[in-house]
Amino acid sequence: MSDLSVEMIAITKTFSGVVANNSIDLTVRAGEIHALLGENGAGKSTLMKILAGAYQPDSGRILIKGREVNLHSPADALKQGIGMVYQHFMLVETMTVEENLLLGLHTVDLIPNRKKLRTEFESLSKQYGLDVPLDARVWQLSVGEKQRVEILRLLHRGADILILDEPTAVLTPQEAEQLGHALRQMMSLGKSVVLITHKLDEVMQFADRVTVLRSGENVVTVDTATTSPTQLARYMLGHEMARVQRAHEQTGDEIILRAQGLSALGDRGLRALSDLSFEIHKGEILGIAGVAGNGQRELAEVLAGLRPLQNGRVWIRDKDITRNSLDRTVSQYLGYVPEDRLHMGSVPGLAVSDNLILKSYRQKPFSRSSLLNFSAIKKFASRMVKHFNVVTSSVDTPIEKLSGGNIQKVILAREISIAPEAIIVSQPTRGLDVGAAEAVHRLLLEERKQGKAILLISEDLDELLLLSDRIMVLSGGVSMGTIPAAQADIDELGLMMTGVNRTSHQQMQSEGQMT
Amino acid sequence: MKLTLERRQGYGQWTLLLTILGAVLVALAFGALLLLIVGVNPIEAYRLMFVGAFGSEFATVDTLVKASPLLLTGLGVSLALRANIWNIGAEGQLVMGGFAAAGVALFWSEWLPEPLLLPAVILAGFVGGALWGLIPALLKIFGGVNEIVSTLMLNYVAVLWVEYLFFDAWRDPRGFGFPGTAEFPRAAWLPRLTGQLHIGIIFGLIIAALIWFLLNRTTIGYEIRVQGKSPLSARYAGINVMRNLMLVMFLSGGIAGLAGMGEVAGISHRMQNGLAVGYGFTALIVAFLGRLSPPGVIVAAVFVAGLSVGSEQLQLSMNLPASFALILQGAVLLCIAAGDLFLRYRVRLNVRPPSQQMVAE
Known part of the structure; x- marks a missing residue:
């Protein structure tokens, strides 16, 4: 015993x-x-x-x-x-x-x-x-x-x-x-x-x-x-202080996406976001770090118009896209790759081609006076599948038959194709194998190069450090501070994620070293 | 040794077809067991049923007469189900369609020009059912009322309402005490093809084609498919889910209403007892057997009508209760529902207990 x-x-x-x-x-x-x-x-x-x-x-x-x-x-x-x-x-x-x-x-x-x-x-x-x-x-x-x-x-x-x-x-x-x-x-x-x-x-x-x-x-x-x-x-x-390196090229000066004083409630009716403000420049990736459930999902949904705001405004360039209710026009300004890619980002049971037009089926050439134009849809779908290297037997294959990585590519292809300037990407590589994750990373970096403003929400710090230009840390729906990724310190990020504000973390750190 | 279920990633057309055929066969086997218990040779019984349903021109016409309201109600129910709306109220919508058609046929003939009467009757049949179908949609949107409950309950309201009419308010005073309205004027009769078979079945075929077109070729149909498969995606895509809910229930109810119109204007030429005989409920079996696709529903409607006409033959020649058809219908529905398991999962036989399985597997 x-x-x-x-x-x-x-x-x-x-x-x-x-x-x-x-x-x-x-x-x-x-x-x-x-x-x-x-x-x-x-x-x-x-x-x-x-x-x-x-x-x-x-x-x-x-x-x-x-x-x-x-x-x-x-x-x-x-x-x-x-x-x-x-x-x-x-x-x-x-x-x-x-x-x-x-x-x-x-x-x-x-x-x-x-x-x-x-x-x-x-x-x-x-x-x-x-x-x-x-x-x-x-x-x-x-x-x-x-x-x-x-x-x-x-x-x-x-x-x-x-x-x-x-x-x-x-x-x-x-x-x-x-x-x-x-x-x-x-x-x-x-x-x-x-x-x-x-x-x-x-x-x-x-x-x-x-x-x-x-x-x-x-x-x-x-x-x-x-x-x-x-x-x-x-x-x-799991970082032994070794950081993945990427050349952090210069980002643009123009502000594409600007959010000011965002506050919103979570699903349980409790405050999930408090007075959050940030801006994303042309050709910049702003990473959002945080432990799961600290307002990341609510932030994405608020920006994408799926969750009402209590307070705050969102602009894309000078266009105010703030809404307190669902409005289809948002998708013309802002792409959104949701973290739930199987039930929100894609429609299981529908073909790859049908999934590719989920945000644009009302527009020409995909439909004219409410009639779907199949040859245009098929042509577009084939082009997307080819351009984004989606592995599928055909564009008519039901999307749920694709691997997770390929489903994600379909969603990215769609959101990139509709959104001219800004895109929100939430947990883009969760559950994907290394190869698929890499492909997604390359895609995002390519979009950055094209001058898109990208908001990247991820729980994977490697990913954030690899892709982001700046990283904002959320804890309890409040920003703990924003740091340039090039200077980001994994210990510092980790502490900020646990709710330690950037300004007070020095003290905590010295405490840690004493024990 | 242990049976395990493994989730599948989608399925092919053949798996689907095999599952449906398998379900029907299992149901027939279950029926055979019952027949054996009551001492009847099942093969002989099924042969008689087939002959009774499709063996002669007369039998086939009889089957098609029954198939036409089943086709319409089945299409209505399947359209709603494609949008993930459970319309259990086709019976009530059928009855209200019959009621509206009867009202127009009986009371508008005095002032409406004769050639316009039949179109008005047909339209009334559609609108009667459609408005009745719209009620649960509005209740759901504005009160959050579950449509399964409201559509089901509205059936009873509708049936009791028309019973009041043909037993009392609209009862034909010269009807020798027979519960029913007066006969409609001839101008309100739905043309017949042969025997009792009226053009309602052609409406059914046209509507099947229209629904197929709506679902597969229009933006609204696309939205209906999206919201039926994944409500979350519909919200994400900015689809007006509520508007589509109203539209679908309006159409679904209207199509069922046409079935009621066909019964009164095509067969009995009056509204009488026997309008509500359960077509609206059997419609669910038809819809699921037809896998919610318009072509599938056409086949399923004829098959289910054949079951019930064939069973009448059993009653005549083998002295078996005609409710045998109901038992078979029920068995088919249960087997189809159970068959879904095989579409969603692959059944595998695990020979070794899990704890001894190696990692490398």
């Missing part, structure tokens, strides 16, 4: 050829809070879903309290004391908290002893400081309360090892504080917690040890007491 609560040994998992976890080792001790840190797509969630029984690994072994186990389902995992709280809660909104706690409980009789169970719930919730209103309906609860219900449910089912997926992403600071308290309480009772996160401050605040994943591999496991945010950022981003 060891004090190791979980040992995952050489876990490998691939999804249709893409390696999500490459022979990862992970150990979690009893009574510790262990953070799993990494960028989006580093393989954190996959690894934890394997531990929670939701995925089966291709190879590798899992030991729980020293005993090898096979976890075929989440129910299996729970039997071994492993429970996971997902980012999207698994609660029935229209039922009460108590009913949700009862739901799927295998140990109860046909007619559950509600009184006895209720006492159990109440004492558990007191013991861990997890305050939940048992009689309220779930839809009435705050996000933090819902999270507590999920944790309580797992504890009641005997979970010793709790996995929390980005637990504070949706919490207010006060709720996060309360969660931290509950976690420490669990720890003192010998339970283990794994926190999936990409926030450095969260790691430093909560965790005893931290394992950093990058591109599906375990980079390092360290005690948080012996590391610093700077060090962790370096592990996470």
Whole structure:
């Protein structure tokens, strides 16, 4: 018997050829809070879903309290004391908290002893400081309360090892504080917690040890007491200070795209962008860096006219293209390559040629008095396919049959063809293989050379450093500052991404070096 | 050993055709099982059904008479589904089309010049159904009401409304107590091709061609396809989704209304009990069996009509209930829906348990 609560040994998992976890080792001790840190797509969630029984690994072994186990389902995992709280809660909104706690409980009789169970719930919730209103309906609860219900449910089912997926992403600071308290309480009772996160401050605040994943591999496991945010950022981003180099040619002086004082709400009705201002010159790529969910998507949507602005204005040259509602005219001034390329950027089920005219089908020569002109469309599509090197058997092939890289080329071809001066590009190479990513990069640089103003939103710092002329860092919907890419320092960027303003980062850095 | 499903990237025309044929065969096999249980030779029964539906000119005409309202309602429903709108209200739209056509035929003949009466009746049939179809669209746009619920519920309103009319308000006083309106003037009768087969089926074929043209050759059809496949892309492309929703429901309801017009002006020449016999619901089966494509819907309408006419033959000669047709229809729909699984996934047999699989695979 060891004090190791979980040992995952050489876990490998691939999804249709893409390696999500490459022979990862992970150990979690009893009574510790262990953070799993990494960028989006580093393989954190996959690894934890394997531990929670939701995925089966291709190879590798899992030991729980020293005993090898096979976890075929989440129910299996729970039997071994492993429970996971997902980012999207698994609660029935229209039922009460108590009913949700009862739901799927295998140990109860046909007619559950509600009184006895209720006492159990109440004492558990007191013991861990997890305050939940048992009689309220779930839809009435705050996000933090819902999270507590999920944790309580797992504890009641005997979970010793709790996995929390980005637990504070949706919490207010006060709720996060309360969660931290509950976690420490669990720890003192010998339970283990794994926190999936990409926030450095969260790691430093909560965790005893931290394992950093990058591109599906375990980079390092360290005690948080012996590391610093700077060090962790370096592990996470994987730059050994070597920077990809590109000749940063002179950009034009003319301002093409100008945004002033942009403020907007996110999907949950909370402020997602606050008073954001910037300008992009002719032949310039402005990179937007930031940890996922810090206003990047909202920024793109606001500019593209898909999300209403609360405040602010957008100009292309002298033309005011600000709108508070959907307006088709925007696409004539601004191309937009959205991050959701499969459901927004392209229309699955329609042919490559149909997808290429998504923004221009109302214009000549593609249609005349509401009638589509097929020969013009086909001719245009063939030209685009050839010019942008799209690999497809024909322009009539349904777009979903193309590879991700080729779908992205189709979208880029369309947006470049409609937008004379400015284009927004969001996560252009996410999920693409190296070759396809390179092709996309070449395309963007070519467009820059042609004098386009490009807004590049990406979570890939390599990409931002390679392509951008300047990089603006967003955190919590606020600009942390803009730095010329040629002078960009990866540590500095990493810190700014975690919410440290450019002016105050020097202080933080010296603090990091002391430890 | 374990069966696993693997997501496919699209599918070919042949896979699609095979899936539909497979679904129909499985449904027929299920029917055969039922026939065996009641002690009937299924091969003999299916032969009789086929002969009953297509074996003679008389039988074929009978099948086509049933096929024509199914074709129209099926086209209406499939057009809406192409825009990802679930119009379960074709029955009510059919009935309201019949109602409007009957109203014009009965009460406008006095002042409308005779040659204009039939065109007015046809137009009324379309408009009656179209306006009834527009209600759920408006409810959805302005109240966020789910169209599946509203179209379904409006069926009952429509059916009860016309029942009130032919049982009471519009009942023919010289009808010997028979529930129905007076006979329409001859000028309002839809011309017949042969037997009871009226030109409604030609309307169906023309409309099938028009829908195909609308969807594949016009900008609005393009928008409908985009919003049907991916609402998010439609928003991204700046498509006026709400306007298209209204247009599609107007057309969808109108086409179903034409079916009702055909029933009253083409067959019974009056509005009477038996207007709402479920064509509007069977339309969903027709639409899915025809894979929402106009040519497919034509074939599906004839097939489904054949099933029901053939089953009547079973009732006569083998003393089986005619509702056997309904069972087969239901089985076909379920199998088509289940067949979608094979379009979206490839089924694979995994021989070794996953934990023993090697990385290199």
